[in-house]
Amino acid sequence: MTVRQSIVFNGDLGSGKSTVSVQIAKRLGLRRVSVGDLYRQMAQDRQMTALQLNLHAELDQAVDGYVDQLQRDIAASGERLVMDSRLAWHFFTDALKVHMITEPGEAARRVLDRPSGPAESYASQEEAKAKLRERSESERGRFIVRYGVDKARLRNYDLICDTTRAPASEVIEHIIDAYEGRLCADVLRDAPPLLLLDPGRVYPTEDIAHLRDLWDSEFVGEVAAGGDEALEPLRIGYTGEYFFVVDGHRRLSAALQSGFRLVPAQLVAEVDEPVVGGMSAVDYFAAQARPGLIHDWEAAHRIKLPLPEHALLGGDAVLAGEPGTAV
Secondary structure (H helix, E strand, C coil), rough: CCCCEEEEECCCCCHHHHHHHHHHHHHCEEEEEEHHHHHHHHHCCCCCCCCHHHHHHHHHHHHHHHHHHHHHHHHHHCCCEEEEEECCHHCCCCCCEEEEEHHHHHHHHHHHHHCCCEECCCCHHHHHHHHHHHHHHHHHHHHHHHHHCCCCCHHHHEEEEEECCCCCCHHHHHHHHHCCCCHHHHHHHHHHCCEEEEEHHHCCCCCCHHHHHCCCCHHHHHHHHHHHHHCCCCEEEEEECCEEEEEEEHHHHHHCCCCCCCCEEEEEEEEEEEEEECCHHHHHHHHHHCCCHHHHHHHHHCCCCCCCHHHHHHHHHHHHCCCCCCC
């Protein structure tokens, strides 16, 4: 078993990076460094909010320069540690690069519920959601201009983990299993990133009427008994906002029926990368994920999927591509 030197965390604000990274550092007996804590202290010292410091950093390179050099020095030291940082994945090579995501409303709720300081406080969940998005976009733009890297691209990372419904204890176990080579080692080795997704947030691209005979209670029982870690990874596309099935509807349905909060998956195509026949992930999703199809999937599994923008604009009538055959 090969264990990488360090684990570096990036991810959505409110995705649980601090909680998870603290506990993993304790479990593995490693030192933890939080760049977020450093930025919050810098903001407080300057009597700024975290968002104001981010906007200030767009103009003053000294803010990022100090933190960047700190991360370069730590990476060069060879110390095995846990790093909670928006950009550590860019500076570290021999590390498990973990990107944590969560539904924006849930992220806002978490941030609003935790104790706030002068650098980070919000009056309502809607304000928190808007400010978190603004802060994230400020960082993203700054990183693209300054470093030529896009933190939103999933292929920057080894492991993507959706924490929307999964408790911290479950997330921690999965990340440690991935770090120590027990979870989907072939995907992590040969075709990263490995995705650990909330099955209730993954969109179908096949009409459920064509799929009903592809699963039965026996298969669902086998999946439930094996647990999510034993499930063969789904094949997933990503539009930059939505995850959708390219192959694995049967497994996804069984995971939903079994109450799983995470399912393993392999990324097939992201944003402008081709899925099938040269069609990009964005175009394939727009062509396949029609409102009626989404509503039928919701009804069959008793979940709620927000209608994507193309569906709200009349997705049944646009980009009517050939139906896929993957299950």
